[in-house]
Amino acid sequence: MELELYFYNECGFSQSVLNCMANLHCEDQITKKNIRENPEYEKELITLCGAKTVPVLVIDGKPLRGSEEISQYLVGKFL
Ligand SMILES: N[C@@H](CCC(=O)N[C@@H](CS)C(=O)NCC(=O)O)C(=O)O
Secondary structure (H helix, E strand, C coil): CCEEEEECCCCHHHHHHHHHHHHHCCHHHCEEEECCCCHHHHHHHHHHHCCCCCCEEEECCEEEECHHHHHHHHHHHHC
């Protein structure tokens, strides 16, 4: 399974997902794509979602939006 997280550091919702990943020790299993550091990632996100709102977790190509939904998914998978 391929997991990617679109985010940026200044976003509190992104930080909450990053904290959740740290607590679950699953960071090494999720590719992090910082859209503020790499404009290509922002373009990818807009193509995928039609918006550049973060955070978005992409699960085998399918986007999951919303920090609470993403954290719930990660807890279900990694706890
Ligand atoms: N309800 C969403 C809110 C996400 C959100 O508002 N993200 C902000 C940054 S903290 C954002 O990407 N704003 C820019 C935009 O929507 O284009 C969540 O929980 O993830």
